[in-house]
Amino acid sequence: MDKYEPQKWFVxxxxxxxxxxxxxxxxxxNYDVICLVRxxxxxxxxxxxxxxxxxxxxxxxxxxxxxxxALGECDVVVHTAASVRSKFPEKYWEINVEGTKAxxxxxxxxxxxxxxxxxxxxxxxxxxxxxxDETFQPIPTSDYRESKYQAERVILDEFGNEINATIIRPPxxxxxxxxxxxxxxxxxxxxxxxxxxxxxKKNPYIGFAHAEDIAGFVVRVGCxxxxxxxxxxxxxxxxxxxxxxxxxxDALNINPMRIVVPYSxxxxxxxxxxxxxxxxxxxxxxxxxxxxLNNNWIFSTKRAENEHGFKAKxxxxxxxRKLIEQYATNNNLRLND
Numbered sequence: 001m002d003k004y005e006p007q008k009w010f011v012x013x014x015x016x017x018x019x020x021x022x023x024x025x026x027x028x029x030n031y032d033v034i035c036l037v038r039x040x041x042x043x044x045x046x047x048x049x050x051x052x053x054x055x056x057x058x059x060x061x062x063x064x065x066x067x068x069x070a071l072g073e074c075d076v077v078v079h080t081a082a083s084v085r086s087k088f089p090e091k092y093w094e095i096n097v098e099g100t101k102a103x104x105x106x107x108x109x110x111x112x113x114x115x116x117x118x119x120x121x122x123x124x125x126x127x128x129x130x131x132x133d134e135t136f137q138p139i140p141t142s143d144y145r146e147s148k149y150q151a152e153r154v155i156l157d158e159f160g161n162e163i164n165a166t167i168i169r170p171p172x173x174x175x176x177x178x179x180x181x182x183x184x185x186x187x188x189x190x191x192x193x194x195x196x197x198x199x200x201k202k203n204p205y206i207g208f209a210h211a212e213d214i215a216g217f218v219v220r221v222g223c224x225x226x227x228x229x230x231x232x233x234x235x236x237x238x239x240x241x242x243x244x245x246x247x248x249x250d251a252l253n254i255n256p257m258r259i260v261v262p263y264s265x266x267x268x269x270x271x272x273x274x275x276x277x278x279x280x281x282x283x284x285x286x287x288x289x290x291x292x293l294n295n296n297w298i299f300s301t302k303r304a305e306n307e308h309g310f311k312a313k314x315x316x317x318x319x320x321r322k323l324i325e326q327y328a329t330n331n332n333l334r335l336n337d
Contacts, residue, residue: 120169125139
């Protein structure tokens with residue numbers, strides 16, 4: 001592993017939580033940064049990026065003619081852009097797989113060798129083990145997770161001889177409650193408001209990664225050149241599911257009635273619902289989701305710690321609780337106030 005000093009970085013998805021955090025971290029270290037954003041991006045977000053002192057170029061991932069020249073000026077590409085939520089599965093493939101291929105092709109054409117790619121621990125699927133490390137063979141269980149895994153394969157299989165890549169896999173990502181919507185909104189909109197059914201055989205742990213912990217690791221590994229591409233899990237903290245649900249109830253200012261339902265009954269109900277969904281061509285997999293809620297979903301960061309000295313800053317569960325509450329307050333979700 002060789003140290004080298006890149007002068008200029010190219011960041012995709014800079015208007016998102018991770019992309020913005022990476023840009024901010026780079027500018028704090030006085031690196032030159034070029035950020036790729038879509039022309040439809042909110043002007044307020046673009047203004048925030050420009051205030052950091054980064055240069056903004058406009059374009060879509062698939063339209064690499066618009067950004068290839070700017071990318072060619074850079075030493076390192078940080079690819080954070082992705083489709084995370086879509087009603088159309090083909091959108092995941094288009095942006096996450098074909099978009100990654102377009103970025104890699106531009107790097108190849110411009111002879112830019114160093115890539116740091118943000119993937120997801122979701123590629124592992126349901127591991128069924130206490131703590132998952134990078135040796136576990138991925139078994140993605142959704143269209144989104146499959147697309148992220150295939151994006152990794154594009155980098156490693158199709159461009160592995162041309163690009164030196166570090167692939168980072170975080171679990172659920174949290175951070176600035178004004179920028180992050182996906183995790184907080186999913187949690188707060190998904191909890192029952194009047195009656196809470198406790199259906200879990202156990203109280204599993206769920207992993208979270210803070211955007212700034214991810215950003216710090218991105219910059220660290222981006223300044224190192226390894227002889228081969230590598231994959232790293234990054235996780236800041238773990239929290240038990242019931243604690244997470246309690247945080248959601250506190251944020252919403254509600255205290256629902258708690259009812260315990262035998263797990264065996266829920267398994268039967270979800271099995272029947274899955275059959276109905278298959279007959280009606282509905283791709284929801286409730287049974288799989290139930291499995292996720294009854295198994296740990298946490299990840300070992302030992303490889304990142306041992307090889308790059310990774311140490312998470314945001315390890316306090318209270319930080320996550322505070323951000324959930326801030327999101328609820330900022331979006332007027334609190335009830336009974």
